[in-house]
Amino acid sequence: AVFERLQAFGFELPHSGGHYGLSLALGSAEVSLLGLTNAYRALANGGLLTPPRLQPGTLPVPGRHVASAAASFVVGDILADNN
Numbered sequence: 464a465v466f467e468r469l470q471a472f473g474f475e476l477p478h479s480g481g482h483y484g485l486s487l488a489l490g491s492a493e494v495s496l497l498g499l500t501n502a503y504r505a506l507a508n509g510g511l512l513t514p515p516r517l518q519p520g521t522l523p524v525p526g527r528h529v530a531s532a533a534a535s536f537v538v539g540d541i542l543a544d545n546n
Contacts, residue, residue, distance in 0.1 A: 471529040472502040473512055506542075510535040 465488050466480030476483075476492050483491050497515060505512040505526075513526030530538075 471512075472505060473529075474498050474502065505529055506535045506539050508535075 466476070466483070469476060469487075469492065474492070474494050475498070476494075478492075480487060501512070501515050504515075508526075509532035510528050510530035511526045512529045514524050516523065
């Protein structure tokens with residue numbers, strides 16, 4: 464389930480979930496910085512994942528919801544808590 468959720472958030476993992484095992488939930492997969500920041504951006508946008516626009520003036524591409532707005536809010540609130 465964790466592997467499928469990471470795939471939904473746009474992480475293009477080179478191996479299947481079975482390759483990583485349970486350590487996948489702890490962050491054992493290799494991800495790019497761009498992929499990680501785009502996943503955080505999806506959380507900030509209420510679960511809406513859109514491709515990053517790296518050049519100014521490019522038209523936005525429609526996104527897709529990968530998480531509910533409520534779940535995105537809860538995760539964002541947890542990540543924002545310093546304690």
